[in-house]
Amino acid sequence: MLSFTITGNYTDLYQLTMGQAYFLEGRKEHRACFDYFFRKIPFVGGYVLFAGLEDLLNVLESLHFSDEDITFLKEMKFHPSFLDYLKGFQFCGTVYSCMEGDVVFPNCPILRVEGNIIEAQLVETILLNILNFESLVATKASRMRYVAEDRALSDFGFRRAHGPGAVLAAKAAIIGGFQSTSNVYAAQLYGIEAAGTMAHSFIESYESEFEAFRAFAKVHPCRCIFLVDTYDTLRSGVPNAITVAKELEKEGHKAIGIRLDSGDLAYLSKTVRNMLDEAGLYYMKIVASNQLDEYVIKSLLEQEAPIDIFGIGTKLVTGQPDSALDGVYKLSIVSGKPRIKISESLKKVTLPGIKQVLRVMDNDDMFFGADAVVLSEEGEKTNMIFHPFEEDKSLDISRYRQEPLLHKVMENGKGISRKTDLNNIAHFAQKRLALLPAEYRRFENPHIYKVGISKKLMEIREILRDQYKRK
Amino acid sequence: MLSFTITGNYTDLYQLTMGQAYFLEGRKEHRACFDYFFRKIPFVGGYVLFAGLEDLLNVLESLHFSDEDITFLKEMKFHPSFLDYLKGFQFCGTVYSCMEGDVVFPNCPILRVEGNIIEAQLVETILLNILNFESLVATKASRMRYVAEDRALSDFGFRRAHGPGAVLAAKAAIIGGFQSTSNVYAAQLYGIEAAGTMAHSFIESYESEFEAFRAFAKVHPCRCIFLVDTYDTLRSGVPNAITVAKELEKEGHKAIGIRLDSGDLAYLSKTVRNMLDEAGLYYMKIVASNQLDEYVIKSLLEQEAPIDIFGIGTKLVTGQPDSALDGVYKLSIVSGKPRIKISESLKKVTLPGIKQVLRVMDNDDMFFGADAVVLSEEGEKTNMIFHPFEEDKSLDISRYRQEPLLHKVMENGKGISRKTDLNNIAHFAQKRLALLPAEYRRFENPHIYKVGISKKLMEIREILRDQYKRK
Numbered sequence: 001m002l003s004f005t006i007t008g009n010y011t012d013l014y015q016l017t018m019g020q021a022y023f024l025e026g027r028k029e030h031r032a033c034f035d036y037f038f039r040k041i042p043f044v045g046g047y048v049l050f051a052g053l054e055d056l057l058n059v060l061e062s063l064h065f066s067d068e069d070i071t072f073l074k075e076m077k078f079h080p081s082f083l084d085y086l087k088g089f090q091f092c093g094t095v096y097s098c099m100e101g102d103v104v105f106p107n108c109p110i111l112r113v114e115g116n117i118i119e120a121q122l123v124e125t126i127l128l129n130i131l132n133f134e135s136l137v138a139t140k141a142s143r144m145r146y147v148a149e150d151r152a153l154s155d156f157g158f159r160r161a162h163g164p165g166a167v168l169a170a171k172a173a174i175i176g177g178f179q180s181t182s183n184v185y186a187a188q189l190y191g192i193e194a195a196g197t198m199a200h201s202f203i204e205s206y207e208s209e210f211e212a213f214r215a216f217a218k219v220h221p222c223r224c225i226f227l228v229d230t231y232d233t234l235r236s237g238v239p240n241a242i243t244v245a246k247e248l249e250k251e252g253h254k255a256i257g258i259r260l261d262s263g264d265l266a267y268l269s270k271t272v273r274n275m276l277d278e279a280g281l282y283y284m285k286i287v288a289s290n291q292l293d294e295y296v297i298k299s300l301l302e303q304e305a306p307i308d309i310f311g312i313g314t315k316l317v318t319g320q321p322d323s324a325l326d327g328v329y330k331l332s333i334v335s336g337k338p339r340i341k342i343s344e345s346l347k348k349v350t351l352p353g354i355k356q357v358l359r360v361m362d363n364d365d366m367f368f369g370a371d372a373v374v375l376s377e378e379g380e381k382t383n384m385i386f387h388p389f390e391e392d393k394s395l396d397i398s399r400y401r402q403e404p405l406l407h408k409v410m411e412n413g414k415g416i417s418r419k420t421d422l423n424n425i426a427h428f429a430q431k432r433l434a435l436l437p438a439e440y441r442r443f444e445n446p447h448i449y450k451v452g453i454s455k456k457l458m459e460i461r462e463i464l465r466d467q468y469k470r471k
Numbered sequence: 472m473l474s475f476t477i478t479g480n481y482t483d484l485y486q487l488t489m490g491q492a493y494f495l496e497g498r499k500e501h502r503a504c505f506d507y508f509f510r511k512i513p514f515v516g517g518y519v520l521f522a523g524l525e526d527l528l529n530v531l532e533s534l535h536f537s538d539e540d541i542t543f544l545k546e547m548k549f550h551p552s553f554l555d556y557l558k559g560f561q562f563c564g565t566v567y568s569c570m571e572g573d574v575v576f577p578n579c580p581i582l583r584v585e586g587n588i589i590e591a592q593l594v595e596t597i598l599l600n601i602l603n604f605e606s607l608v609a610t611k612a613s614r615m616r617y618v619a620e621d622r623a624l625s626d627f628g629f630r631r632a633h634g635p636g637a638v639l640a641a642k643a644a645i646i647g648g649f650q651s652t653s654n655v656y657a658a659q660l661y662g663i664e665a666a667g668t669m670a671h672s673f674i675e676s677y678e679s680e681f682e683a684f685r686a687f688a689k690v691h692p693c694r695c696i697f698l699v700d701t702y703d704t705l706r707s708g709v710p711n712a713i714t715v716a717k718e719l720e721k722e723g724h725k726a727i728g729i730r731l732d733s734g735d736l737a738y739l740s741k742t743v744r745n746m747l748d749e750a751g752l753y754y755m756k757i758v759a760s761n762q763l764d765e766y767v768i769k770s771l772l773e774q775e776a777p778i779d780i781f782g783i784g785t786k787l788v789t790g791q792p793d794s795a796l797d798g799v800y801k802l803s804i805v806s807g808k809p810r811i812k813i814s815e816s817l818k819k820v821t822l823p824g825i826k827q828v829l830r831v832m833d834n835d836d837m838f839f840g841a842d843a844v845v846l847s848e849e850g851e852k853t854n855m856i857f858h859p860f861e862e863d864k865s866l867d868i869s870r871y872r873q874e875p876l877l878h879k880v881m882e883n884g885k886g887i888s889r890k891t892d893l894n895n896i897a898h899f900a901q902k903r904l905a906l907l908p909a910e911y912r913r914f915e916n917p918h919i920y921k922v923g924i925s926k927k928l929m930e931i932r933e934i935l936r937d938q939y940k941r942k
Contacts, residue, residue, distance in 0.1 A: 001476065001530070001533040002529055003477065004476075004635040004656075005472065005476075006472065006474065010655070010656045011629075012627075012629050012630070012655065013653050013654075013655050013658070013665045013666060013667030014653065014667030017668055017669065017687075017691060018670065018673045020690060021669075021673070021690040022676075025690065030676070032676065055473055058473055059473050072655075072658075076665065079690075117676060121672060124630070124670075125629050125630055128630035129634060133632070133633045158483050158600055159483070159600055159798075160603055160795040160796075162604045162632065162788075163600060163601065163605075163639040164475040164636065165633025165634040165635065168633070182484050182485065183483065183484075184482055184483065184543075185475075185478075185482070188540070188543040196483050196487075196488060197485050199486075199489065200802075201489075201505070201801070201802040202489045202592075204802050204805070204811075205588060205805045205810070215492055215496050216489075219491060219496065220488060220492065230812070230813065231813050262815075314794070317633075318633070318789070318795050321792060321794075323785075323789035323790070323792075323794040324785045325631075326631070331672040331676060334676045339675045341671055342701065468702055471679065471702070471707075
């Protein structure tokens with residue numbers, strides 16, 4: 001049996017070697033803060049849709065080292081006293097985060113972990129593993145949602161996904177605006193609608209397509225989506241589907257629709273729509289699949305293809321062409337002292353201290369186009385923000401309403417009551433995406449959403465940079 | 472707790488709706504064969520390295536529907552008698568396969584499942600989910616292995632991988648020729664060497680880099696790989712690493728090396744090598760990481776960068792830029808009758824019947840550059856092979872030795888004794904890759920490995936195509 005259970009050893013080895021050093025050096029009670037953020041928006045897009053928080057909090061609430069974990073670490077010659085510590089390990093940190101389903105931008109802290117330095121460091125790998133991937137797929141899905149308008153979207157990617165990553169992808173797709181998945185495991189785990197009827201092999205296993213359709217309809221009179229391209233879509237598949245759909249009508253059932261999985265989907269969908277309508281089967285839907293992504297969907301709808309449901313596989317669940325969000329997890333405070341990561345490139349220098357992110361709202365209560373990163377101690381409203389790398393560029397945001405984005409979602413290892421229902425998260429995501437002006441959502445050269453920092457944050461960063469330079 | 476256990480519901484819904492149709496239609500004892508093959512080589516490469524077989528066979532041996540699975544399917548209104556069948560479900564099929572770690576080519580059957588039509592159909596999703604992804608990563612890894620020559624390769628991709636896909640990726644990388652992984656979970660599950668020492672945050676958490684190095688060395692005197700680019704690689708990191716390495720020497724220990732994670736890795740590695748050598752630390756290794764792939768490794772070694780170990784993340788574990796192998800699973804026989812999938816494009820018409828693949832060996836016992844797909848009944852040696860889509864192109868291979876590639880690896884649901892040890896598989900993979908002439912391994916316009924079919928197979932395919940056309 002193959003099984004993946006997320007326990008303490010679901011981490012990179014260096015988290016444990018560092019943990020042991022902290023432990024044996026007597027630093028295990030030192031407090032630390034880490035920020036999660038990303039640097040580059042995937043898909044040449046204008047935003048990222050943040051996903052994975054619920055899964056992460058569930059993991060953190062029950063994180064422990066199993067007996068097998070400890071045995072393995074013992075074989076790896078970890079120190080007995082550190083192993084004793086890990087045996088009793090529980091994550092007792094505090095987490096502040098943007099809400100799952102919010103729209104987020106580069107170099108803004110999305111989530112902060114506060115805890116002792118061992119626990120805060122240890123969770124880096126699992127945190128990045130979950131948040132980077134789910135946010136990638138939710139973002140990709142939201143782009144498809146944007147162009148698909150009111151058409152339904154279904155995840156068909158299980159077979160091309162990266163092993164059990166398929167399950168997280170199916171869930172993240174829902175956050176991005178999908179309606180269903182072919183993935184039964186994900187449907188069961190997350191309460192998603194499962195979708196799927198027949199493959200070509202089913203039809204090939206019968207002596208004729210007609211017999212196959214009829215057999216399926218007999219067993220599943222309420223679930224019929226006939227796959228019509230096994231032999232010849234227009235001369236065989238659709239006529240057979242129509243005949244069987246008419247037979248179903250006589251028995252008081254309605255076929256759901258037909259599915260196209262090859263050929264020119266624009267041409268075929270129009271022709272098939274006419275054929276169905278002429279047969280009086282106005283209610284039958286057209287499902288299309290076959291190497292779809294947001295660009296193909298857009299093109300099909302520009303051609304007025306009457307497709308009702310898009311089934312999307314590889315390019316959704318692997319996030320092609322980018323396949324990873326570059327999210328990182330960086331130390332911002334240790335033992336009360338702010339910290340930065342130095343780099344020759346100012347763009348890669350991190351932001352020190354405990355921070356809040358303020359989303360600026362315009363007069364229509366839409367997103368204004370700028371987030372402000374401030375020190376938490378500055379409160380939840382700020383006046384001037386500065387370009388993080390070009391000090392002479394500033395913006396007065398004092399007359400705009402500002403919303404704090406980081407909320408406490410876990411305190412001392414216990415999750416704080418939140419919208420855990422996936423539908424709520426998906427609903428919230430659509431609400432937030434609707435507040436993002438179209439110029440940030442378009443595919444061609446989207447507007448760059450500004451992220452500014454407060455004067456005080458900039459000053460602390462400069463003081464720390466000077467200190468490091470002097471050393 | 473987040474956990475992914477592969478049970479019966481780890482599948483696409485349509486496998487179950489088709490299964491129920493077969494069951495209620497009284498077809499559950501009908502026998503079927505399906506072939507696994509792919510159409511397109513990823514990475515514009517010349518071959519695919521086949522991986523994932525052991526994981527798949529482990530899954531098939533224990534595949535069952537859990538109580539939760541059945542409850543969920545009941546809620547989905549599956550038929551009580553079909554649910555009873557699933558309650559007692561065991562995979563009792565027979566599997567023929569290429570050996571894991573073999574080099575394989577497009578449109579050649581890599582694996583065949585024979586069983587009753589329900590079980591053979593049901594396992595499609597899990598089979599594709601495992602084999603497509605592991606083969607993708609093993610292939611990518613083998614390209615890095617090819618250019619890295621005798622340098623060590625380590626998987627650092629956990630944080631950017633697709634959730635638990637990270638674990639399968641770490642394992643597939645070993646098959647492709649990697650030596651170690653940062654992924655403790657994968658190391659534990661598959662017996663891989665785990666690697667990893669310190670992150671930037673460790674160094675930043677101390678008042679100085681020197682203190683951090685010294686603290687780490689005190690706790691891990693035999694595990695020191697100093698990360699030297701936190702502040703200034705040449706003016707701070709390397710001098711501090713040298714000082715601490717010298718202190719270790721006095722205590723009878725040897726530091727393993729230093730790690731470069733940013734900047735010009737060619738220039739830095741040369742300068743650092745000189746600095747270490749001048750300090751008499753000839754034994755200290757140089758590890759390099761930061762957005763590496765096969766092309767960057769190749770370029771670094773062409774510049775004679777003295778790097779001993781490459782740490783590779785995102786581009787390995789996500790298989791960038793391709794992110795999926797397009798493997799499919801197609802019906803080839805049902806109830807003793809050969810079947811094909813028809814398509815307007817001859818290239819997408821599948822090969823019917825029970826087949827064997829013969830690898831042709833040249834006079835030096837290297838791979839000749841052609842595989843022959845024949846009907847199993849034709850035996851394990853053939854004379855003429857034909858281009859699968861251009862009948863007038865043929866090749867006489869009668870004078871060459873031929874090796875059958877498909878072997879029985881599971882009989883009636885029980886795995887047949889095989890090399891299950893990951894090191895054996897990895898060793899086999901390197902042996903097979905060594906038999907593949909360089910022109911198929913190079914990155915620029917690799918030679919196309921020919922796949923021919925026997926006359927008899929071509930004839931059966933044509934007869935079936937004609938039959939379908941007449942219908």
